[in-house]
Amino acid sequence: MSRLLAVLLFALFSSPALMAQSQDADKLIGVWQPSDGRSYLKIDKIGNKFYGRVVWLKEPNEEDGSPKLDKNNPDESLRSTPLKGYRVMKDLVYDEEVKLWLYGTIYDPKNGTTYNCKIELMDDNKIEVRGFVGTAVFGRTDVWTRLQKKK
Amino acid sequence: MRKIIFFLGFIALAACSADLAQLEVEKNLMLQGEMLFEGANTLSMDNDQDLITLIEEAGLTTDQVESVGISEAKITLNSSEKSIAESLLLQIVSDNNELITLGTLNPLPEGAIVDLKLAEEIDIKPYLEDSGCTWVLDLNLSGDANEMAIKSKIKLVVNYKEN
Numbered sequence: 001m002s003r004l005l006a007v008l009l010f011a012l013f014s015s016p017a018l019m020a021q022s023q024d025a026d027k028l029i030g031v032w033q034p035s036d037g038r039s040y041l042k043i044d045k046i047g048n049k050f051y052g053r054v055v056w057l058k059e060p061n062e063e064d065g066s067p068k069l070d071k072n073n074p075d076e077s078l079r080s081t082p083l084k085g086y087r088v089m090k091d092l093v094y095d096e097e098v099k100l101w102l103y104g105t106i107y108d109p110k111n112g113t114t115y116n117c118k119i120e121l122m123d124d125n126k127i128e129v130r131g132f133v134g135t136a137v138f139g140r141t142d143v144w145t146r147l148q149k150k151k
Numbered sequence: 152m153r154k155i156i157f158f159l160g161f162i163a164l165a166a167c168s169a170d171l172a173q174l175e176v177e178k179n180l181m182l183q184g185e186m187l188f189e190g191a192n193t194l195s196m197d198n199d200q201d202l203i204t205l206i207e208e209a210g211l212t213t214d215q216v217e218s219v220g221i222s223e224a225k226i227t228l229n230s231s232e233k234s235i236a237e238s239l240l241l242q243i244v245s246d247n248n249e250l251i252t253l254g255t256l257n258p259l260p261e262g263a264i265v266d267l268k269l270a271e272e273i274d275i276k277p278y279l280e281d282s283g284c285t286w287v288l289d290l291n292l293s294g295d296a297n298e299m300a301i302k303s304k305i306k307l308v309v310n311y312k313e314n
Contacts, residue, residue, distance in 0.1 A: 042191065046195065046287060047244065047246060047283045047285060048246070048283075055190055075270055075271050076271075077268050077269065078252055078268075080255060080257045081240055081252075081257060082237070082257050084190075084291060085190065085191030085238065085240075085290075085291040087242075090249060090250045091244075091249040
């Protein structure tokens with residue numbers, strides 16, 4: 001009986017905390033615009049990890065009219081993949097203690113380089129995205145703005 | 152004396168090392184998604200066969216398996232899927248392994264069954280042994296679809312040590 005009571009008490013007190021944790025983590029989900037305004041990235045979730053994909057490009061085509069491809073991919077066999085729809089942000093996991101999305105990567109199609117990535121929520125509609133090599137000290141930060149639905 | 156030790160060492164090494172052999176296993180996937188709109192979309196399937204299940208028919212153990220590659224990935228599209236699908240990108244992810252690309256195809260050629268262009272040096276053994284293993288198909292669409300269930304047939308190449 002006391003064991004059952006303990007289980008019930010644990011469930012009562014732990015569920016809201018877990019729910020809050022999940023809600024905090026999911027604040028990253030949405031469509032975001034990097035500061036240069038040349039693309040939109042949609043961040044969604046697979047399992048417990050977050051991924052960002054290019055869903056809009058200001059200049060989606062090359063000069064000859066063909067869609068832009070991932071032509072700088074280090075793996076030659078994947079260079080025919082279109083940039084529109086490409087998953088450039090991968091495997092971010094929310095760390096509840098530091099309130100950051102960590103352990104993931106961000107890919108720069110301009111040079112075919114993958115950087116470590118961490119994201120901090122500044123407010124509900126702004127995130128600070130840092131791409132870095134090795135330690136977070138050596139890197140570049142960009143502020144992305146959430147795309148709002150037109151009312 | 153030194154020669155004898157060297158010879159005995161060589162014999163011991165040869166006895167311990169096992170030859171690598173290959174086993175080909177076919178795997179069927181059904182990648183599903185709903186409420187799909189024009190643009191970038193995702194279909195997925197939770198992996199239903201872990202490494203043990205895949206190799207048990209061949210009487211192998213996971214300790215024997217060195218790596219699991221992919222030699223072929225075919226995607227079957229029906230006429231309505233084909234009419235709006237522009238490009239395909241097959242990936243795999245699991246709880247403790249990052250999302251990797253297995254194959255891509257852009258643009259799509261004629262025909263209902265298409266062959267993906269495979270990535271170089273794939274080893275999905277860590278994924279098949281991990282929890283949360285998921286097959287992910289990203290596709291760009293030129294139109295909307297309520298839902299899609301796309302069939303894929305993959306040839307896995309299991310490299311294993313012979314006992």
